[in-house]
Amino acid sequence: MEVKNYINRTSEITDYAIIGNSAAGLAAAESIRELDKTGKISILSEEDCRNYSKPLITYLMEGTVSLDKIHFKSKNFYRDNNIDIRLNTRVKSIDINKMSLTCGDGGRYRFKKLLISSGGKPIIPEIKAVCTCINNNCKSSKSNSFCSVNSKNYKDIEGIFTLATLSDALKIKNFIKKNNIREVSILGGGLIGLKSAEAFLEMGMSINIIELADRILTATFDEQASGIIEKRIISKGSNIYKNNTIEEIHVTGKKISGCGLKDGRKIECSLLIIAIGVTPDTGFIKNGALKVNRGIVVDKYMRTSAKNIYAAGDVAEARDILLGEKRCIAIWPLAVRQGSVAGINMAGGDKKYNGGFFMNSVEILDIPTISMGMTNITEEKGKNIEILKDFNPGKNTYKKVVIRDKKIIGVIMAGNIERAGIYAGLIQNEIDISSVKDNILREDFGIVNLPVDYKKHLVSGEGIEI
Amino acid sequence: MRERPGDNKMKKIYIQEEYCIGCRLCEIYCQVKHSKSKKIIKAFREEKHDILSRVLVEEIGYNSFAIQCRHCEDAPCVDACISGAMQKNKNTGVVICDGDKCVGCWSCIMVCPYGVIRRDVSSRKVASKCDLCVDEDIPECVKNCPNEALKFVEKDKNKEIQVKTKDGSQKLH
Numbered sequence: 001m002e003v004k005n006y007i008n009r010t011s012e013i014t015d016y017a018i019i020g021n022s023a024a025g026l027a028a029a030e031s032i033r034e035l036d037k038t039g040k041i042s043i044l045s046e047e048d049c050r051n052y053s054k055p056l057i058t059y060l061m062e063g064t065v066s067l068d069k070i071h072f073k074s075k076n077f078y079r080d081n082n083i084d085i086r087l088n089t090r091v092k093s094i095d096i097n098k099m100s101l102t103c104g105d106g107g108r109y110r111f112k113k114l115l116i117s118s119g120g121k122p123i124i125p126e127i128k129a130v131c132t133c134i135n136n137n138c139k140s141s142k143s144n145s146f147c148s149v150n151s152k153n154y155k156d157i158e159g160i161f162t163l164a165t166l167s168d169a170l171k172i173k174n175f176i177k178k179n180n181i182r183e184v185s186i187l188g189g190g191l192i193g194l195k196s197a198e199a200f201l202e203m204g205m206s207i208n209i210i211e212l213a214d215r216i217l218t219a220t221f222d223e224q225a226s227g228i229i230e231k232r233i234i235s236k237g238s239n240i241y242k243n244n245t246i247e248e249i250h251v252t253g254k255k256i257s258g259c260g261l262k263d264g265r266k267i268e269c270s271l272l273i274i275a276i277g278v279t280p281d282t283g284f285i286k287n288g289a290l291k292v293n294r295g296i297v298v299d300k301y302m303r304t305s306a307k308n309i310y311a312a313g314d315v316a317e318a319r320d321i322l323l324g325e326k327r328c329i330a331i332w333p334l335a336v337r338q339g340s341v342a343g344i345n346m347a348g349g350d351k352k353y354n355g356g357f358f359m360n361s362v363e364i365l366d367i368p369t370i371s372m373g374m375t376n377i378t379e380e381k382g383k384n385i386e387i388l389k390d391f392n393p394g395k396n397t398y399k400k401v402v403i404r405d406k407k408i409i410g411v412i413m414a415g416n417i418e419r420a421g422i423y424a425g426l427i428q429n430e431i432d433i434s435s436v437k438d439n440i441l442r443e444d445f446g447i448v449n450l451p452v453d454y455k456k457h458l459v460s461g462e463g464i465e466i
Numbered sequence: 467m468r469e470r471p472g473d474n475k476m477k478k479i480y481i482q483e484e485y486c487i488g489c490r491l492c493e494i495y496c497q498v499k500h501s502k503s504k505k506i507i508k509a510f511r512e513e514k515h516d517i518l519s520r521v522l523v524e525e526i527g528y529n530s531f532a533i534q535c536r537h538c539e540d541a542p543c544v545d546a547c548i549s550g551a552m553q554k555n556k557n558t559g560v561v562i563c564d565g566d567k568c569v570g571c572w573s574c575i576m577v578c579p580y581g582v583i584r585r586d587v588s589s590r591k592v593a594s595k596c597d598l599c600v601d602e603d604i605p606e607c608v609k610n611c612p613n614e615a616l617k618f619v620e621k622d623k624n625k626e627i628q629v630k631t632k633d634g635s636q637k638l639h
Binding site: 059065360370448 | 483522531533545546547569573581
């Protein structure tokens with residue numbers, strides 16, 4: 001990949017420093033530039049390439065997008081917006097009093113305003129590696145350090161990858177091609193696990209999903225929806241190992257040859273994807289300089305606990321409108337929105353982040369699914385929670401709507417996702433749907449079925465004037 | 467679909483619900499416009515199942531209206547798009563999905579509060595939505611509405627509002 005680096009290395013002072021070169025960081029830079037035409041914006045990225053869309057990496061792997069289409073901003077974005085982009089620059093620490101950053105290469109940058117949009121890092125579990133070479137003859141070879149000891153450090157074993165960056169995706173793609181891999185094991189049946197499953201299945205490979213819980217996608221699906229997808233995956237010759245995890249990685253030579261599962265079963269595998277989740281990348285925030293729970297805690301203006309320092313995107317812990325409290329919701333649409341709000345406020349504007357809620361879209365073997373909000377809570381009379389659902393076995397479609405205090409708080413759609421966003425609008429705008437409850441599960445549910453005032457608002461376009 | 471060069475008027479279609487008679491001609495002409503042949507008979511004989519209408523008529527009893535992309539000022543689909551396919555033209559306000567860039571992740575479908583983006587799986591998986599017929603003077607749905615239930619408005623930043631009706635005449639308001 002061509003690396004363009006519009007650096008001015010002599011400069012050490014910047015008006016706006018932005019850590020991270022993805023959805024939130026670039027949305028912020030754009031918003032800043034709209035309000036402040038001249039202030040210096042510096043983006044620090046630890047990666048070595050121009051912006052790319054992280055959610056596209058699975059599409060790159062399956063071949064739906066090519067390398068030249070993985071960028072979500074144009075080639076001239078940095079130049080057009082007069083942005084100073086520093087690649088290969090990992091921030092090591094932040095001094096909130098001196099308002100300065102220290103980078104891995106020793107560089108120091110002073111800033112007037114800082115946005116932390118460093119995203120997330122994949123969680124790497126400790127798994128024991130076990131040598132399975134025939135006759136253990138590898139032990140005599142000094143060059144083979146993995147096999148000679150039962151190493152817990154498996155990251156250099158060939159065939160084991162995380163899938164979080166462009167470089168991960170390219171490595172996996174090459175590995176599959178080079179070794180003609182037809183089967184892959186995926187540790188983790190969550191969002192990343194399923195998104196990579198979508199890609200591998202699209203490539204015609206078979207998959208083994210190893211999931212700790214008793215079903216896949218526990219965070220966003222209920223049992224019925226998980227079941228529909230699991231059944232589909234299994235019907236195509238793939239396997240799902242539930243209530244299970246990998247306890248041993250079997251290594252032959254320098255390569256992974258299989259896995260030993262918790263329940264004692266063994267699976268052969270030459271490609272393993274570790275996809276058990278991500279955690280906010282806050283390693284450079286030291287000694288409690290900023291308030292960090294799981295992510296960096298921000299207020300409705302995306303401000304952190306320190307003056308002039310903002311956070312947005314997967315690293316930020318902002319308001320969840322359904323929980324009524326702050327939490328990390330690592331999804332693209334919210335990263336863009338938060339980044340944009342942060343940028344406006346950094347440049348002296350006044351914009352509030354109204355909060356968001358979790359949502360996810362994944363299509364597995366031609367079954368599209370969309371889930372949003374709180375989808376897996378049980379009906380409780382005292383809590384005013386009501387659950388409406390409809391499964392159509394003929395069409396293999398499923399729709400579920402969770403209602404709390406007359407408002408929708410969760411939706412699952414599988415098989416048919418037409419007009420899913422109407423439900424998202426109802427959640428976001430906290431619309432009382434009690435008058436239209438009887439129609440809410442209709443297959444053709446549309447704007448015409450909405451409460452009168454909200455329908456009028458949408459149809460006559462008030463508030464969305466040109 | 468290519469926008470007309472030098473076109474920088476803000477555009478929007480307004481829905482006049484009270485005039486809609488639910489005839490669905492807007493849907494038909496939208497499909498013809500987005501067909502390969504551009505001919506009504508051919509389109510319906512040979513391509514019908516492959517062309518989605520980007521305008522949707524909704525009706526219950528006598529209440530009906532036609533709705534298509536509202537080309538929102540602060541468009542959630544543009545924010546949600548992971549590939550950069552969904553873009554809003556800052557001059558015309560038109561939100562267009564670039565089919566070459568779209569990967570069919572359906573994030574736009576997930577966030578559009580109007581539910582007017584559809585899943586087109588007739589060939590490659592792509593999001594299908596109203597493009598305001600930017601290569602035409604007036605969008606087909608507006609042009610072919612027999613009862614002016616859809617109104618096309620163009621705003622020149624410096625001039626008065628121009629409303630285009632189905633016969634192409636312009637009224638100054």
